[in-house]
Amino acid sequence: MRKLRVACAAFAAMPALVLGLLTGEARAAFPEKDIIWIVPYAAGGGFDAWSRQIGAAMQKYLPKGITVQVRNVTGAGGRTGAIALYRAKPDGYTIGLLDVAGLLPYQKAVSADKAGYDLEKFVWVGRVATEPWVVLASAKSPIKTFADLKARKDLSWGIEGPGSTKWLFSIIEARGMGLPMRFVSGYGGTGEMIPASLRGDFDIWTNAGPAHIPYVKSGELTAIFQLGATRMAAFKDVPTAKELGFDMVGEILRLVAAPPGTPPDVVKTLEGAFLKAMNDPDFKAWVEKSQQEANPGDQKAATEATANFSRLIEKHMSEIGEVLRKQ
Amino acid sequence: MLDPLLVAAGALLQPQNILLIAGGSLMGLIFGLLPGLTSLAAMSILLPFTIGLPPISAMYLFIGIMGSAPFGGAVTSILFNIPGEPTSAASCFDGYPMTRRGEAAKALGLAAAAALFGALFGLVVLIGLIPMVRAIVYAFGPPEFFMLLMFGLATVAIAAPGNTLKGLVTAGLGILLSVIGYDPITGVLRFGFGSANYLWDGINLPAFFVGVFAVGEVIGYYVTGGTIMRAGVKMQGVWRGTIEGFRELFRHVRVTIQGSVVGSIIGILPGVGGTVSNFLSYTLAMQTSKHPETFGKGNPEGLIAAMTATNEDTGALLPTVAFGIPGSAATALLLGALTLHGFNPGPLFITEHMDIVWALILGLLIANVVAITVGLAGANMLAKLTTLDVKFLVPTILAISLLGAYADRENLWDVALAIASGVLAYGLTRFGFPIVTLVIGFVMGRIAERAFSQSLQMELDPLIFFKRPVSLALFAMIVIVFLVPLVRRLMARRRA
DSSP: OHHHHHHHHHHHHHHHHHHHHHHHHHHHHOOOSOEEEEESSOTTSHHHHHHHHHHHHHHTTSOTTOOEEEEEOOOGGGHHHHHHHHHSOSSSSEEEEEEHHHHHHHHHHHOHHHHTOOGGGSEEEEEEEEEEEEEEEETTSSOOSHHHHHHOSOOEEEOSOTTSHHHHHHHHHHHHHTOOOEEEOOOOSHHHHHHHHHHTSSSEEEEESGGGHHHHHTTSEEEEEEOSSSOOGGGTTSOBTTTTTOOOOOEEEEEEEEOTTOOHHHHHHHHHHHHHHHTOHHHHHHHHHTTOOOOOBOHHHHHHHHHHHHHHHHHTHHHHHHHHHHO | OHHHHHHHHHHHTSHHHHHHHHHHHHHHHHHHHSTTOOHHHHHHHHGGGGGGSOHHHHHHHHHHHHHHHHHHHHHHHHHHSOOSSGGGTTHHHHHHHHHHTTOHHHHHHHHHHHHHHHHHHHHHHHHHSGGGHHHHHHHOOHHHHHHHHHHHHHTHHHHSTTOHHHHHHHHHHHHHHHTOEEOTTTOOEESOTTOSSTTTTOSOHHHHHIIIIIIHHHHHHHHHOSBSSOTTOOOOOHHHHHHHHHHHHHHOHHHHHHHHHHHHHHHHSTTOOHHHHHHHHHHHHHHHOSOGGGTTSSOHHHHHHHHHGGGHHHHHHHHHHHHSOOSSHHHHHHHHHHHHTTOOOSTTHHHHOHHHHHHHHHHHHHHHHHHHHHHHHHHHHHHGGGGSBHHHHHHHHHHHHHHHHHHHHTOHHHHHHHHHHHHHHHHHHHTTOOHHHHHHHHHHHHHHHHHHHHHHHHHSOGGGGGTSHHHHHHHHHHHHHHHHHHHHHHHHHHHO
16 A cells, blocks of 8 residues: 555656656756747837847847847737737747736736736746836926926816826826826827827826937926936936825836746746846947936846836726726 | 938948838839738838848838838729728729729829829928928817818718718718727727627728728629720820820819828828828819819829828828927838837937938938839739729739738738628619718718817817817818809809
8 A cells, every 4th residue: 555655656746757857958958949029019119129129139148049039919009919928838938028007907907817917927037117107298388397286276188098008197196196187088199199288289198208308308398297216317307206295106117028937947047138138238329329218127126016016006996997997 | 401411312322222212112012002901011011120220221111112102002093993002092083983994094194293293292391391390280289180170071062963962871871980999088989899809999991991992893893894994995005194194283283282282281290191181182172173073083183182192101201300200100100110220209300310311301202213113114014904804803803902901900800891891882882872972981080070079178168169260260161162162053043
């Protein structure tokens, strides 16, 4: 009887042992083929540009001959790409750049099951950038400071539509800081909203900061306050929400993710190459030239950032969920 | 101002750049020709491959595509009544009847000349108007957009002469179809019909156009048989026809300039694309014509209006380079390419990177020349197909078109949509309901609604349309357009 039990145990352990040997071998060799990098947005956008530049830099720090291939998997506001990455084989050969601020609210509103992905289960590789949200007004508008906003009884906010990230952050900002809010909506994107703001379609609007550095520098848009943990280098004179006395941080999180279950040592290799790429002189030159702001971070920083944002969303879930569930 | 021009011109002399621009132009022509496959698709496909190129070379490639696509798209519109690009849809209405009369060469020559004139006009506007871009963009807010679109929609009343009621019916149907999908104002899904997500973004325009034009037309061919060119008509010689087409342009100076202006202005305005611009120009030409009833029956003015307004992308370059705001989908992609190559397009771009701006201007010129020489030669060969028995054309066109409908988003439902809208379009035509008004309604309905809601949200004042000078002026124009025929009729009656 006892013999049988031992035999059983040995038998049961066998596959694990074999698997261990096999994966051990695979690990030693990782990576031995090209890595696919999923971008959930079309070629020509910010996520695409970041991905291609980082991918090109990462190749320098991976074994010779291994390339990083960027694939645009578009649709449903980035959700299609996120689902594709979530369901990919967790072997490190598929990774991707995700927009946590765009994906998390929907997941929280409809549940991870229905959304098709669970951001808290992704294995994070690193942080590319955090782009603080900024509240903007046309320079021609009388609104210049937070006090001007507070004094208003009626305040129109420009958004693309209910469910967009601009809508989400408008709610978080207005409710969190006790500002009046009504929407002017239906714009096709930031490109349409800049001229709309300049010609005065609405009082204020909110968006990730870096895209607006040139307009604030040229004096066409006023940045009223920003929602980063610290002030952006380009907006040194603009107060943060924290400095105005509100405990809130709102940032676009561009994080590199691997599918749930990707082995830790594989992730470690990817993280190493990723961090070296973020420090690569050619990559840094691109960041500087295109006036972006990188904020490289390791696996831990990326995981923490997701958890923090998750808490912020949960705080405002009742207002946000109503609209998102309808979509 | 001149140094950057030398840089751009110098870059143009490198064999690599010559190849890129020529390759881009050919690709623009081919993608322009194929229904469903747009120049936008060509640009998205090529974008990742430009990463290793110098920025100026990448710009030459893209501008090559953008410059030659409008003519490529018009070729199939004129020969087969099937727009290769959504922006060349309005070229069908008068170009195709010309082909059926045996005037394919003339129509193609005219279209090429009109597209070239529009592009040149757009370039002059581009260079001359840079200081005024802002004024134009600021002058057109949502209320002005709304009035502009109402002006276009008002044409429905005259677009179907003798048939106003049926015209209104299909226009209404077009508007209804256009509002399907997720409403950007309220966040509500309208007419989703329980589809998982297929209808969320509305009816896909490229597939819908493939259906309404290509599939609908092919069914027509199949039923009537014969050849596209009417039996007993003699086909015009290529050279004579082309030259006659070029000459025709100068007989219609007013329409030519009017169309170029409409295209340029629509291009400058963000949020209204090229599809609207060619219909708006067409409807405007119809409204200002003394013989609107001849439109849609092979009136060269209709073709000129539609083709000159394809310079919308040239106009769209203006806000793109002047303040980093893309005026169209193609320029949005161009902007993405600039970001990829390490530029942050914004208000300072034009002063810092004038060489890129010149490269775009020079590239556009060359692309147009390539499109017209290579394009005209190729198109006239294709024109011979119109003398072929349609039983050979039906399967070919159907296969290419449906493939195009699929390739746009790689969605099989788009093929089903194309077939369904083709059957609808054939049915409508069969019973005398005009397709023109259906398409005008479809193209303008949704954005008109959006502009209307935005206007109301802006000030919470329904009278906003009459409180802003530009919007009020546009409204006055609509009133005048409706009054002129009435007054004319009254005058005629008094005289009688």
